Amino acid sequence: MSIIKPMLRLMPLILLASCGSIDGQFPSLERRAYENNDAITAPITPPSAPVSMPVELKAQVDALLARHQIAHAAYLERLDAVRSVAARAAGSAPGTEGWVNVHVILSRLDKIRDDSVAVVRAFDGLIADANAGDSGLAALLTDAQKPVVDDVAAQNDEIRRLSRLIGE
Numbered sequence: 001m002s003i004i005k006p007m008l009r010l011m012p013l014i015l016l017a018s019c020g021s022i023d024g025q026f027p028s029l030e031r032r033a034y035e036n037n038d039a040i041t042a043p044i045t046p047p048s049a050p051v052s053m054p055v056e057l058k059a060q061v062d063a064l065l066a067r068h069q070i071a072h073a074a075y076l077e078r079l080d081a082v083r084s085v086a087a088r089a090a091g092s093a094p095g096t097e098g099w100v101n102v103h104v105i106l107s108r109l110d111k112i113r114d115d116s117v118a119v120v121r122a123f124d125g126l127i128a129d130a131n132a133g134d135s136g137l138a139a140l141l142t143d144a145q146k147p148v149v150d151d152v153a154a155q156n157d158e159i160r161r162l163s164r165l166i167g168e
Contacts, residue, residue, distance in 0.1 A: 071115035
């Protein structure tokens with residue numbers, strides 16, 4: 001107990017000594033530049049020049065979109081037939097003829113849309129290449145890819161729904 005009282009008396013001196021800097025000066029209590037109440041504004045950047053796709057890239061994008069449209073049209077053409085077969089086979093026991101047939105037809109529907117999935121991969125590659133150089137070009141490619149991605153997502157959802165319907 002006798003050691004604690006002298007230590008407590010020295011504690012304020014130790015704390016005050018730690019407030020000093022190396023050169024013996026105490027830090028200023030003035031506000032720093034970032035502590036003022038001025039409004040924060042975003043830095044002003046000049047508007048970028050509108051980006052357009054090079055002719056070769058535009059031709060490649062058009063070819064990819066045409067490839068997707070053909071694959072998606074073939075998918076939609078077969079979809080109603082697959083839906084009706086799946087509805088008839090719903091609840092059938094695994095291994096029965098109806099169950100096997102609907103799985104074969106569903107796998108064929110999935111195969112038909114392979115070109116659409118390949119187009120998404122091709123766009124991803126183009127976007128990755130564009131991100132390495134020009135972000136404006138990457139934005140244009142992403143916009144061109146969006147309808148393909150949306151269609152493939154809808155195809156995935158429909159195939160999952162049909163798979164659940166037939167008991168997969």
